[in-house]
Amino acid sequence: MxxxxxxxxxxxxxxxxxxxxxxxxxxxxxxxxxxxxxxxxxxxxxxxxxxxxxxxxxxxxxxxxxxxxxxxxxxxxxxxxxxxxxxxxxxxxxxxxxxxxxxxxxxxxxxxxGAPGVIVALGTGSVAAVLDHNDACRTVSGYGYPSGDEASGAWIGLRIVVHAQQALDGRVPRDDLADALLAHIGTDDRDGLVVWLCEANQTAYARLAKIAVEQRAHPFAARLLGDAGVEVGKMIAALDPSSTLPVAMCGGLGAPLSAYVPQIYQSRLRGPLxxxxxxxxxxxxxxxxxxxx
Incomplete structure (x- = not known):
């Protein structure tokens, strides 16, 4: 070389x-x-x-x-x-x-x-993949924002902002979660939120995911994070039907969402090398x- x-x-x-x-x-x-x-x-x-x-x-x-x-x-x-x-x-x-x-x-x-294993990478987007004993890679998810990338930051952000929308117009009570979302967005009224929504891209939505994690005791956030964990479990099952390979939870949301992955997979979860x-x-x-x- x-x-x-x-x-x-x-x-x-x-x-x-x-x-x-x-x-x-x-x-x-x-x-x-x-x-x-x-x-x-x-x-x-x-x-x-x-x-x-x-x-x-x-x-x-x-x-x-x-x-x-x-x-x-x-x-x-x-x-x-x-x-x-x-x-x-x-x-x-x-x-x-x-x-x-x-x-x-x-x-x-x-x-x-470089050894065989599964990864679930959760950042702005999401993708899960397996590396088999022949060094072949197969992926699931990763279809992209906004229709795919389940359990990703953008996926969570796109859903958590709904709570702010409903709180602003009185469909649900105004609470700490709504206040945190609106403070991050930088508005306190409907018109300002509409402007933000019209301009938001996947990166902007992904930045809201940390609020879901911080407010995880809130019923709306807890339900959403639980849904994300279920999606991660579906990815793991699709990639490793034998249930034998280690699963590394990667990306900025890998560790925070690990607790929400169904119990059946918990013993195989680990951090990336x-x-x-x-x-x-x-x-x-x-x-x-x-x-x-």
Whole structure:
């Protein structure tokens, strides 16, 4: 392998991008973060966020970014849309090599160290996947906002905001949950909420999910989080009918929602060994080895 290469692992979603910079052997040099790079928010925006994160990582390491020396392993939300993926590759800078997989695959690599297992990744969006003994990956969910991504931040936010709507016009009592939602949105009247709703995207809705977790004792929030747990259980059952594989709960909502997953799965739940960005670094290592071979 060319010892002048740098390996870069990228985890790109609807809320942000995480970058892990490594040397040619995969030794970690620095980490960085930047804005969203999920492909559903735009291909140019994705590359802008990735470049910003890479530049920051190189700066932290005391180095200068040179795309021609970089092997990128990207795990991105939205690559299941083949048109977005083709556009993403077409707009890539002149890197040494580029490997692109779903964020589900890189999350699997990071969570189980490349060993067989299931992941349920819950962030702005959601996806669950299994890596079998043949290194084959299969996914469920991940169809995207607004019709899919069950149990995700956007899915929860889209539903929790209904409580604020009903509280504002008197269908349910005004309470702490409604107040917290409206304070986050920055309005206290119907017109202001309508303006926010008309402008909100998946990222904006996902930011409401933390309020559901904080207000989890509230009956509306508790019911919603319970529904999310049921959806997670359905994902696990679809991916591992044998009920034998470990299940890593990943993403910003992985740990908070673990308690709501049905009891039958609880003994198999665990935290990930590493995150999707480090899984991307493994992907970059594989791509570099393929080049060298």
């Amino acid at each position: 060319n010892k002048d290469f740098f390996l870069i692992g990228i985890d790109g979603g609807g809320s942000g991008t995480r970058v892990v910079l490594g040397d040619a052997s995969g030794r970690e040099l620095a980490q960085a973060a930047s804005g969203p790079s999920g492909l559903g928010l735009g291909i140019e925006r994705a590359w802008q966020s990735i470049e910003a994160g890479c530049r920051e990582a190189f700066e932290v390491a005391g180095l200068t970014l040179d795309w021609s020396r970089c092997v990128l392993g990207c795990g991105l939300a939205g690559v299941n849309n083949r048109d977005w993926l083709a556009d993403f590759r077409a707009k890539a800078p002149a890197v040494a090599a580029l490997a692109v997989e779903s964020d589900a695959y890189t999350t699997l690599l990071g969570a189980h160290g 590493a995150d999707s960005a480090h899984g991307g670094l493994q992907l970059a290592q594989r791509e570099a080895a393929r080049l060298a071979g």
